[in-house]
Amino acid sequence: MNSKTFQRIFFIGLLILAVMIAAGCAHKEVVDACLKGHTYGFWGGLWHGLIAPFDLIGMLIRDNITVYAQNNNGAWYAFGFILGSGGWGLLGGHGIGRRTRKK
Secondary structure, three states, X not given: XXXXXXXXXXXXXXXXXXXXXXXXXXXXXXOOOOOOOOOEOHHHHHHHHHOHHHHHHHHHHXXXXXXXXXXXXXXXXXXXXXXXXXXXXXOOXXXXXXXXXXX
């Protein structure tokens, strides 16, 4: 390993360490009030994933809007959220490929 590669790895490691230290000082929200009432499952996660872009815009304007429900049932909610938010490339991509022209 040459010195330039070592410097890059060292810098990236130092950057990750700094981010982790800064994240440890982040403000913690009390979510006890959010955990009462309806628990969201797969369909709730799917719906929240579909409206996530609008929720993100709303979050910038208001403080009481969140993208991800805190009172969810776990993996099924997360799976629905991922599918609703576009599946992270799992559901599409056929139209993006290169098209060949016939001559």
